[in-house]
Amino acid sequence: MEFNNKDSFFRRQQAGQPLVIAGPCSAESEEQVMQTAAALAQQQVHIFRAGIWKPRSRPNSFEGIGLKGLEWLGRVKREFGLAVATEVANGKHVEEVLKQGIDVLWIGARTTVNPFAVQEIADALQGVKVPVMIKNPVNPDLALWIGAIERIYNTGITDLAAIHRGFSSYQKSKYRNAPFWQIPIELKARFQSLPIIVDPSHIAGNRELIFPVSQKALDLGYDGVMIETHPDPENALSDAEQQVNPAALKDIVSRLQVRKSTYDDAELVNCAEELRLQIDAADHDIIAALAKRMALVEQIGEYKKQNNVQILQLERWKEIFKSRAEWGAEAGVNPDFVAELYKLIHVESIRKQTQILDGE
Incomplete structure (x- = not known):
């Protein structure tokens, strides 16, 4: 597979800087979305992200605001000039997202693990040129991850990126999702032109570990970070512990270092x-x-x-x-x-x- 690197949405950052994707885990209200976007528009953020539909492990928890959230993302795009991204889990989601002119789609970990769901999304994307990010499956299975990438690639979409968000594990760990760094490294070894973005929020599970996880990923040659950012993280309706406020995001990004890929001496x-x-x-x-x-x-x-x-x-x-x-x-x-x-x-x-x- 050959991926689009020349005009890729995921190669927009300047040399020596990571791609930064940020925004709330979930779009909760129009005020929350616009307040977050206003703050992030003043920072070095390339793509504004927000979940509209939230697949949760158990019912009776907040499962996203639904279609009206797409209208709020449209406002963010128009008023702040930020590219916007959201998650899709089925063909109907794809149709609605494309109607609203959302710039970037991503496929979540719970969807990547299901080839039938990924194929449904791929079918809905036939003939469409839109950047797509694909998270690793919940379980540590490189073949499933590659399979999801191949299904989307086979539609003709070459502007793709992989998102490493960690893997479920029964092993005791300080992380919410074990990084298992060797798996994305193997993915990168197989597809060197495929951008890889780290999701330190889901790997860490708490905001204190977001910086070290992000820096380790950049040290391994990752292309960017996706960090969940909320104006009032402690009171977020989903994943409160792993979100940061805009000021904390600015501090994290300012401290990140992109290493040289080769020796120059x-x-x-x-x-x-x-x-x-x-x-x-x-x-x-x-x-x-x-x-x-x-x-x-x-x-x-x-x-x-x-x-x-x-x-x-x-x-x-x-x-x-x-x-x-x-x-x-x-x-x-x-x-x-x-x-x-x-x-x-x-x-x-x-x-x-x-x-x-x-x-x-």
Whole structure:
């Protein structure tokens, strides 16, 4: 897939600055929308966002203001000259949004996870040239995310962007939605011309983490940020904890730094290349050590087979899981990383021993 980078809606920012998308989680009232837009029009905001229809996990909560909210976004566009964006979840939404001349559509996480819903939206977009942003699915499934992008791309729309808003997880975390940074990194590796925008509000779940999440995304080469902004966040009708007021948004954006994508000094290039060669050598040593470990795993697998002993030795695994994390900490390596690494090593060890016991 080749995406439109020359005239893209998502390449409007000046060099060295991120694309900034901001506005309330939900359009709650005409006064709230216009008050927010008036404040953001004075800042470096490229696209004004507001949810009109809000898919909520449970009924009897605020599910959006509906069609009249589109009229308010129209006012924002006319009176402040801001491009406006909202979420669509079905073909009827697309029709209504296009009638009102909304500039940018986005597909939310709960919709991305459903190929039938995405295809309905794609069908409604046939023959239309409108920028579309696609959030990652709720669950950490890169194939679903790519599939949603492909469905919209197949309509002929090439002005697309991906929004990373984090993933649901049962793991304990300081985040509302676990970032799982490796997933959007893999998406970027596959589609280098696809803009990626971070939604730190949904990843963080609280306003205190919005800046560090935003900065990390920019450090990874993301193209912009989508930050939920409300004139009175504490009293917002949805997602109050993760919204900031316009003054806080201005402070966050002013502190964000966009890093250079390449080295621009010959000495730095040479230094980086030397360090990369050392990293390559270290990686070779790691692979050799893993190969040696797996050879030992095969030997113990044969021993278990000869003595009719089950593969999983729980106490041994608990001891490995605990001690290796401690060794990592002593060596200055993040023990959580070491623990995750050994989970993968253990899975492969089980696979190898299973093959031996099954006689494969």
